[in-house]
Amino acid sequence: MRSPFSAARIRRALPTRRRAVAAAAVVVLLAAGVAWAVRPQGPDLRTESALLTVRSGPSGDEPVDLDTTLYLPDGAAADAKVPAVLLAHGFGGTKESVRADAEEIAGRGYAVLAWTARGFGRSGGQIHLDHPDYEVRDAQRLLDWLAARPEIRTDNAGDPRVGVVGGSYGGGLALLLAAQDPRVDAIVPMITWNDLSRAFLPESTGKEPVNGVFKKSWAGLFFGGGGNVGSGPAGISGATGAQPEGAPASAGPPSPGPTAGPGTGPGRAPAGAADPSCGRFAAEVCAAYLRIATSGRADQAGVDLLRRSSPAGVLDRIDAPTLLVQGAADSLFPLAEADANARGIAANGTPVRVAWYTGGHDGGEGPTTDSDRVKFLTVQWLDHYVKGAGAAPGDDFTFSRIAGFDALDRGLVASGYRTADYPGITGTGRREVVVAGPPQRIANPPAGNPAAISSVPFAGELSSLLGGVAGDIPGQHARFESAPLPEAVDVVGAPTVSIRAASPTGEAVLFVKLYDVDPSGTATLPNGLVAPVRLTGLPRAVEDAAPVTVTLPAIVRRIEAGHRLRLVVATSDQAYATPVEPTVHTVALGAGAVTLPTVTGEPIPTTATVWRWVLAGLLAAIAVGLVALVAVLRRRHRRQESSVHPAYADTPLVVRELRKEYADGFVAVSNVDFEVHPGQVVGLLGPNGAGKTTTLRVLMGLTQPTAGEIYVFGHRLVPGSPVLSRIGALVEGPGFLPHLSGLDNLKAYWRATGRPWDDAHFDEALEIAGLGASVHRKIKTYSHGMKQRLAIAQAMLGLPELLVLDEPTDGLDPPQIAEMRRVLQRYATGGRAVLVSSHLLAEVEQTCTHAVVVNKGRIVASGPVEEIVGESPSVLVEVTDPEAARNVLDRLAGVRVLPEGDGQLVVDTNGTARSEVVAELVRAGIGVDRVVPRRRLEDAFLALVGENSRGSGDR
Amino acid sequence: MAGTTVEPGTGGAGGAARGGSGPGGAASGAAAGYRPSATLPFVAEFRRQASRRRTQLALGFMVLLPLIILIAFQFDSGDDDDNGRGEFGSLIEFATTGGLNFTLFTIFVSASFLLVVVVALFCGDTVASEASWGSLRYLLAVPVPRARLLTVKLVVALAYSALALLLLAGTALLLGTLRYGWEPLRSTVAAQLEPGEGLLRLLAVLGYLAVVLLVVAGLAFLLSVSTDAALGAVGGAVLLWILSSILDQITALGVLRTFLPTHYSTAWLGLLSTPVQTDDVVRGTISAVCYATLFWGLAFWRFTRKDVVS
Missing domain, CATH: 3.40.50.1820 (Alpha/Beta hydrolase fold, catalytic domain)
Structure with a gap:
């Protein structure tokens, strides 16, 4: 079924060094692409x-x-x-x-x-x-x-x-x-x-x-x-x-x-x-x-x-x-x-x-x-x-x-x-804004110095916008101001205003400018533009002066609501040549209004509009994609969840041909097959690194198996299968929020299950944990054993039908271990089942009804503990003269001597009574120091561990 | 075989016998009362995070910062120097002219780094810390479906990030208004804004900032599901953000800069001008949404497939 070119295989085939080279090549290509994209380029x-x-x-x-x-x-x-x-x-x-x-x-x-x-x-x-x-x-x-x-x-x-x-x-x-x-x-x-x-x-x-x-x-x-x-x-x-x-x-x-x-x-x-x-x-x-x-x-x-x-x-x-x-x-x-x-x-x-x-x-x-x-x-x-x-x-x-x-x-x-049509500089509409102020006397400075500044040629765009350079000299300008504008005006074109002036010399050079004054009093001269006028034939008294209409420079500006207009008439400007002789002019308004030309233009659509649509489309696409994705996933899950393997429907756990290969090619579990039936306490026994924890990880949906299936009550188990809710687990040690107390941790855990509060059975669980008042202390103050007990209690919350415990006695003291054994045995009664993993032979022997021995990712032996642990046909005999003893025993019908060193013999009695074997040896004058019956589990275990104490994890 | 349903073995199991099977329980073989969609409720995750010291400290600092700034302004020596900070330097000048300006200043000084760190903290720490405590595997064994776990974690992290943003702005607005009054929003980039309008602009700024920070949230979250080290996820996200900011300063990169996630991070300043400049805001939103979707998509893709070995 599996493709011979699975990703893992390919990855294994590809040495790390070659992968590094590939990564480097990608990086180099990417950098080259970037360089190409930003290279200075001119048209051909x-x-x-x-x-x-x-x-x-x-x-x-x-x-x-x-x-x-x-x-x-x-x-x-x-x-x-x-x-x-x-x-x-x-x-x-x-x-x-x-x-x-x-x-x-x-x-x-x-x-x-x-x-x-x-x-x-x-x-x-x-x-x-x-x-x-x-x-x-x-x-x-x-x-x-x-x-x-x-x-x-x-x-x-x-x-x-x-x-x-x-x-x-x-x-x-x-x-x-x-x-x-x-x-x-x-x-x-x-x-x-x-x-x-x-x-x-x-x-x-x-x-x-x-x-x-x-x-x-x-x-x-x-x-x-x-x-x-x-x-x-x-x-x-x-x-x-x-x-x-x-x-x-x-x-x-x-x-x-x-x-x-x-x-x-x-x-x-x-x-x-x-x-x-x-x-x-x-x-x-x-x-x-x-x-x-x-x-x-x-x-x-x-x-x-x-x-x-x-x-x-x-x-x-x-x-x-x-x-x-x-x-x-x-x-x-x-x-x-x-x-x-x-x-x-x-x-x-x-x-x-x-x-x-x-x-x-x-x-x-x-x-x-x-x-x-x-x-x-x-x-x-x-x-x-x-x-x-x-x-x-x-x-x-x-x-x-x-x-x-x-x-x-x-x-x-x-x-x-x-x-659509060019309006010229007179606009398509007009707004009159009344400006007011008394006639004012203003001095023409000798030789035009000091002079007001309106604009500085080439000063850059900022100055023209901000009017930051514009400034008038006190005594040399008259101001006429409007009330704050009730609404904004879009000025497009040349405003006009009418002024009157009087001068003792009969002639005046004046500069008329229109400022936009914001509510805080900051005045801006749009684009630094001024209207120079040379008035001649002026009377001496301003009352006699005839109004003249001044066309101010055309501007494009929005004058916001609440802003004022300020009409300034000045005698000097640095940018212009003014009369050299000092004089004092009097200026007043002609008609009291500034005429502002307006144009109502439609905004030119920019790429921004496109981007807005892009954004809307993007959000819509994400929403649709998300909904579709959720729908597809839901459907797939439902199909998965509803199928039940009828043969295993009543079996808490069936593991079939499980194989787990990690990405680096390491095979943690090569072929594991076992079942856990109701009422059983099954021990998963094996040295460190035998693949016990990996099996449990797969069992808890933490890792994906490479091959094989796991059925829990007939439901195929995949990561996140709902049937996992019927399993209580302690895998790879406890995991608690360190800042919460033991009790709060249990509560937080149960809250995360979303199941009814009463189903949790906190009291039973706490009793098993046996932490007493410490349950209200923060987890970070706990010893390892306390955490371990709390973790077992957490696994038992909700009294799951299958309890999976990874090295449960780790960190417990002997009385606690004994207590834990009783708890587990009691737990398995009434149709529930327990799966315990351990590397300790004695623990499995004393706790479990059944045992599965794994080594190097394979099952070595499995069956009821009595069967495995029970009397073995072989005995270990310690004799004074092994050579003579071997000769004696070889003569006994059916008895086989297995090789063993240091004065010890392993004898397969094969039906012959042990007493007879001993009697025969004694009869032959061989001293028998010790006769120890051997058990199968031990045989098996020693065969695995004794020969090579290195765990399969070291392979 | 498919479609055959078998009553779950309830023999003796207290929970199953008592609670009765939920609607989906029988078919899926789940324990009584278990529904995948009910696992890890939002409130439960919210409380999980609320009980953490780092959450409390981060949120507390959001309240404290405006107060510290306010006190610092009391030492105003009256020196008026505009260190050439450009047009937007006025935000600093005007910080004490009213509550809205004070809030704007607070946001201005915290947007580029502090908020990034806070968001990275909430989003980068959430999964990685569970992995480092070992509690992640117990959540997955509940089982909380992986997609649901991520969704709830992400939503809660985003909720805390939003809460931090609102706390910062809210406290600043409250303190600023109490100290400097309910004044119009002022800046040299635009006409003075009436308080009501100014408040709207402020909310828009917060909204855009939230959108920009989605990139940090996405990046931190992606790192969070990829590592067991919470510090690595948070620090990594902040580091990459800084890297992007630095690259954005290099004009030689030309048009490539617009693809940097931080390129539009200051576009919210355009929301202060009149009329509101939304062009860059729109582009920034597109950029942020794209990046966030990409990062989150990767995070989900990765987490729903990865072997949890911590």
Whole structure:
């Protein structure tokens, strides 16, 4: 029946050393798997770097060297053409800044051409700020070059299938290139500008840039970053230009943030760059900056120069589908810039899609969910409009809001929302929140120092969220506060407010900002954004002032219920150039309400939703699996329990051909067969290690037999068989809870049986234990003998029909042993049976009615004790002359002499009377010292033990 | 032969004669009054464990710890330094602002180690200690079916673990509220939460912690059925938990870290923010449920098959 290849055999056949090797191999494989899983891997692509010389400039004949890298996806070839993507870097960066993005896009099957814009890195030329004749024309020449490459898909000769992707400076280039060159098939401009003059000279009441307030800190950063090689604000720029090749680039295609910063990239000064104040800037750009930065005001020429580099005027020529990605944490190019671009391009009927995310020039890439969304949108856009794969992306608007901190990686978490239509920055709904406060006098500090801080460029995402850096200078700002909001407001767009101001000089530069104040008084300036205004023609008294409407920067923020709004009007801000002369202005509210635009977006389902379903499915699966498992097991048990072997139905115990082989191959019991009938006290006799305890272990359901069966009252016994409840057992010594008293232990045991309390017969059991008052003491104070007696008492609880005791007299003193014998004999009367295991011959002889002798896992003898122990036909004779005696006895008919040493003879009398044997010896003149009758059990036992005192356990 | 039923030999056996056979008794040949499903009742096992000194000490410490923390806060020197503990350092700053914050702080300091040890103690010790006393074989000889033995042991161990968690939080809440008042729950990660809402969040945090600790419970339980040394099971579980925590600090492991059982163990902090961040909580729950099911499944599989030789 048993398979010849049972597990035990196989295990035995397999040496331990080989098993160790196998285990080691598994470990090594596992480690290799782990290493493989975490190995740094890049997509399969090849790159070609080259210094291309293109001709551009107003007349198209000024050569300039551009440092380029072409990333070709695996398999791109003349007969397997791929669409292309022109990937532009941010201001101050190089082609290396966009390396990670380039690799990722190339990995999706595009040839990606990244290049270092003129004036940066190893490229030649000067910075013209995305000038249509310079940077834009450079890019057009790159399109020509792409069209000539054999691997690139073309629409017509010289017209490559190409999308343009870029952030900030690169985004501006994407827009301008799409306006200038109809060959561009789609663009994804990110965190970029609409009107560069308005970005650097904003004015929030709608005035022209010539009246704008100069954003000096950003302008300075850029001028410094582009002009003086290596002198940029290293460390805070976030630019990756300075990183060595192959450095782990921050995630993401089109990661809008980091590439935008002013770089510290290794550059080379253009040949003959004589003017140290201009660095690599083109002379006219440099001159315009110097003029504006000196006065803090822009002249028309300066504004015109910036406008030339702005998409604002050429939007109507863009017919490439445009995905505009703009960051909310961006004090350089706020959301309004993308809004202007979106409206301008959509006016031509060109497909436009807008996405806002929580990063930006201040906020970086934003949380992972955000950068993932931007990546997804970008790829979707390119796939449809450039590669021609995938469904049309649609034009729904997505935005996100910081939802808090991620508990695990301590970063920010953003939740995404979606609306079908782009609402612009005015929202789809509006909430008026009344703010109040008296007119207040505020001082303009001389030379703008000290100044309030609203944002620090590149300060990182935390500052933009927490508003931790925002601070106002006492005496330089006016506050107007609202009552706590009765309910939360989701602000999406640019709030507006109306203020009045008066000034002795008739002119005031003010900064209007809207704080979110929580109940504990902590004020947060959303994204550190402020609205600079330059008010002119002001009266001296605030009562005479006309209200002006200020459009605050667009924000995405939930203002919780119970929070207040605080409108602050300040005279100074570190990021802006303010009038030098000290003045005192008076400011008051115009209409007493802030208008908050709102958008109700539906949350974008994230993978979290999937996980929720996974969890539900998992729990359901576990529940179903558990129920099924229990049902199957119940059924199997019931079948097992109900079958009865009719022949053994009245026999307390039948053991048939029991064999137990341990996992290491050791055979503890090789073949044991015996029965215990009612009324019997059966002794299981054998030396230590003969297999007695193993047999009892199997009998108690503690171990699984390798083969053979055990029947208890006809029920086949397996571990946990209910019929075990009719057996009381003491196996391998007592086992009690040491912290409980003897009595409590018995009670705890009986409670565990779940049987009726009255069936236990505690009194009888305690009497047998005979512990007296000690029964109330804790077990740990007991001697071995006491524990042993208590264990026997426990085995007798419930007066089981079969009592199985393993070495019951172990630890008992002689009177107790005698008492125990009587108890066991009494117990077996009345139909009950007792099985006692022992290695002591005398004990079995005196206690048992029947005996089973085992050795080395086999039954040596069995039967009634009288039969085994009774008179044996052999006697032990001690004589003075063994040799002579042997001769004498040999002559006696039927008498056999067994060999024995030391003057002793074992004589098998075989029917001859002992007296006759002795008489014969004496007659022959041989002295007989001793005649000892021998018994069978002793014979058997000595045969086992005497020959070899080592137990079978030592085999 | 199968299906033949024979009256159990009741001759003279007191129990069988008196009690009368239970419904299943005759068929299964069990003693009168014995039903496998009635063995080792929950209450019996609960009392078995309750009488143990280590149970009493562990639960007692859960009550004592908030008191010790409370007394320690009385020595506040007023130094206000935020040792750069990040955004969640505010939990420490705000610990004395109210009962809810005090409770949160108590949980915060005990979640990463103390509770792990306590849960490992309850779940790792339960079977192994019976094996080391030798009482396990007598339970199996009752017979308590092995699956039932494990189920009851596990449920009781989990009940004690839950009790410990609730005692800790309950005592902290009681003491904190008495000392610092019934104040809103504050943290810098989110808007202030009204006490009612804060209490709900606290319960959610406790719930998630309980789920995360299921992994420890599973691991300790698996070790418990595999060894006779109670200390080995408890210590092993704690040790593996610490190992997992250490590996989780190594960012080089990348995505593998998310498979570590401890990876999401601090996701409960997300429950404090507004709106509640449940993404990691859900993932952490999935991870914990998977691990716990695996460990318990292994424990049952192993124990129902193994030879009990202790």
